[in-house]
Amino acid sequence: MKIAVPCTESDLDGSVAPKLGTAKYVLLIDSNDMSFEVLDGPPKDVGSGAGVSIISLAANNDAQALLVGYAAPHIVNAMKGKSLKIVTGVKGKVRDAVQAYLIKNSVGSDGRVEQSSILGWRELWISAFRKGLRQFYQLLPKLAGVIMLLGLFRGFISEKDLFALFSGSAVQDSILGATVGSVLVGNPVNSYVIGDSLLNAGVNLSGIIALMMAWVTVGVIQLPAESAALGIRFAVVRNLCGFVMAVVMSLLVTSWGGLF
Template sequence: MNNLLQATKKSAESFKKALPIMAGILMLISLINLFAENYYTKLFTGNIFIDPLIGAVAGSVAFGIPLTSYIVGGELLKQGVSLFAVTAFIMTWATVGIAMLPLEASFLGKKFAISRNIINFIFAIIIAILTVWTMGLF
């Protein structure tokens, strides 16, 4: 019983430390999504290599649950954004979190958090290009 009480206290302390960081992250995400949402379709050029890069950057900055990324991706496709860009966008939305980087670094370490995000970013672009190209959907 004593171990449970100690674990609960430690968890509460960790949560208390993380709460200001999470609040700041949520405010940052809200601002980014508010201003960037209307400009996504103007950024894409139709280039097979540039579009996934732009989509990956947009997905890295945007934030939300993966289910939401499918809805946003569908809307981007309806507005004429290439499937290369949308695929990279969805993949980085779910696996890369620039806005969550400070929180992730505080819990898992700065080196790990940065390495994980860079690797996921690079592979999201490669996988987006290969997936759309392999399926012949371009």
């Protein structure tokens, strides 16, 4: 396979370019014997189009991988599924970078690059941890808004108001309990305290069970944050399933309890 490496020197001892647009040369390296062809990088007057020029140069010369320090995410995403794979986060000498890439990847009989198990769990965990931190940082403002909104709901709706909502009908109380629990989402400890208070006040057990289940599985208020993290379709379907299951399970538990 051919590997394209934008670099600062015209040999394998040169450094991998930190960005596509800063490459003075592009080496086309044959992974079988490490032989290479030197191509000139784009002229300086190309400006912001230098990165695209290098990608086109590598693709036109049948390169299957391009190793570089950094490439804009939208460019990397645009090349996914194409014959040329852009690998970022690469640094050091060209020779070492290519050898490291070949160690981490294997070439199948059809010429396609397949990820090798030698990649190791350590790198996978580090990558997942970084992505998780990045996503949490992006969601932090929305999560803060969710917490403050929950505080307002709990401040305005007292336990007496909750007691007055339940009629004594198992089906009605289950639906109502699931609805209230969906809005007043919180941690399990709070649901236990409210559930105990409702039970002592004589509220139907089905409503309490539905409320406690929906409290920890459904989140209407946090739906925007969940949609941003996991997608609107997943968030809506998950919450609807949680609501239905809260109602169904509360009715099943109270029905079985009555049999015994």
